[in-house]
Amino acid sequence: MNDDKLDPILRKRAFEAPSEGFAARIISAAASTPQLAPPGIMDWLERMFSELQLPRPAYSFASILIVGALLGMNLPMEEAIVNDDDGSLAIQSFLYLDEEIL
Amino acid sequence: MVAAWQDKDDETLLEHIQKGSHHAFAMLVERHSGKFYGLAYRYMAQREAAEDIVQAAFLKLWERPHLWKAESGARFTTWFYRLIVNACLDAKKKKVPLPLSEDIEIGDDACSQEEALAIRQQQQQVEAAIQALSERQKTALNLCFYEGLSNKEAAQILQLSVKAVESLLTRAKVGLKQKLMQTDERKRAG
Numbered sequence: 001m002n003d004d005k006l007d008p009i010l011r012k013r014a015f016e017a018p019s020e021g022f023a024a025r026i027i028s029a030a031a032s033t034p035q036l037a038p039p040g041i042m043d044w045l046e047r048m049f050s051e052l053q054l055p056r057p058a059y060s061f062a063s064i065l066i067v068g069a070l071l072g073m074n075l076p077m078e079e080a081i082v083n084d085d086d087g088s089l090a091i092q093s094f095l096y097l098d099e100e101i102l
Numbered sequence: 103m104v105a106a107w108q109d110k111d112d113e114t115l116l117e118h119i120q121k122g123s124h125h126a127f128a129m130l131v132e133r134h135s136g137k138f139y140g141l142a143y144r145y146m147a148q149r150e151a152a153e154d155i156v157q158a159a160f161l162k163l164w165e166r167p168h169l170w171k172a173e174s175g176a177r178f179t180t181w182f183y184r185l186i187v188n189a190c191l192d193a194k195k196k197k198v199p200l201p202l203s204e205d206i207e208i209g210d211d212a213c214s215q216e217e218a219l220a221i222r223q224q225q226q227q228v229e230a231a232i233q234a235l236s237e238r239q240k241t242a243l244n245l246c247f248y249e250g251l252s253n254k255e256a257a258q259i260l261q262l263s264v265k266a267v268e269s270l271l272t273r274a275k276v277g278l279k280q281k282l283m284q285t286d287e288r289k290r291a292g
Contacts, residue, residue, distance in 0.1 A: 001279045001282065001283060003275065006275060006278060006279055006282075007247075009224070009228060009282060010228060010232075010247060010278070012221070012224050012225055012228055013144075013225060013228045013229060013232070013248070014147070014225040014228075014229065015140075015143060016143065016149045018135070018136065018139045018143075018149065018152075018153055019149060019153065022135060022139065022153055022156075023131050023132050023135045023136075025157065026131045026135060026156070026157050026160045026161070027124075027127065027128045027131050027132075029157065029161055030124065030127055030131075030160070030161060030164040031124060033161060033164060033165055034165075035122055035164065035165060035166075035167065036165050036166050038168035039168075
């Protein structure tokens with residue numbers, strides 16, 4: 001089958017014309033529809049913030065506690081224990097760095 | 103008054119619509135609703151569904167005329183054809199395909215019932231063959247073959263290259279020939 005044979009067959013495809021007064025119906029529907037103003041910067045901001053969910057304080061506090069507890073449990077014990085002697089030495093040397101030792 | 107609007111091109115009418123002119127909108131609808139309906143009908147195969155899609159698209163244009171951007175450089179018809187194609191594809195995704203309407207006029211009133219039946223069968227075969235094509239092939243066929251748009255215009259609507267549209271049309275026609283020949287063979291065998 002070539003295009004010369006195919007085209008007349010395709011032309012037989014069913015088609016219904018639009019109902020009477022189709023254009024008039026669209027026009028009268030528009031007559032009772034108000035036009036919307038073009039979106040300004042405030043509309044854009046409003047839309048942006050409407051999609052932004054601010055965190056709720058109770059949920060945020062609970063989440064921080066859970067994350068903190070999980071991090072604390074995953075930290076190796078030897079790193080979590082602070083050596084008091086090393087710490088005090090470091091602080092002392094910092095405090096008296098530029099001063100003479102009495 | 104009407105003549106004054108008739109002389110204006112689509113893009114000028116749209117500028118007036120953006121300023122709230124009902125006359126300009128009426129002119130645009132009178133000028134183009136028929137051809138946009140034609141395209142929508144090719145997708146939906148149902149008068150009411152096609153009319154609903156075209157009406158909704160025009161009302162959206164009226165409500166939000168700023169959606170049309172003159173500076174984009176595209177012609178109104180190209181832009182609006184794209185809207186209609188997208189609306190039809192969305193509607194088809196949501197709806198179950200319907201069989202060919204029973205109340206379609208065959209054309210010649212003088213033809214016998216047998217002839218009418220034969221024509222109806224041919225129409226159903228053609229419709230089934232077209233429905234078997236991919237969406238892109240169907241769209242290219244609807245735009246170029248049935249709506250008579252050039253390949254360049256169809257390429258702009260589909261946002262493809264002209265070569266890609268040509269390829270879609272060629273593949274569509276090859277697919278249609280195969281499908282219709284298979285149907286013919288089955289009819290002869292049966």
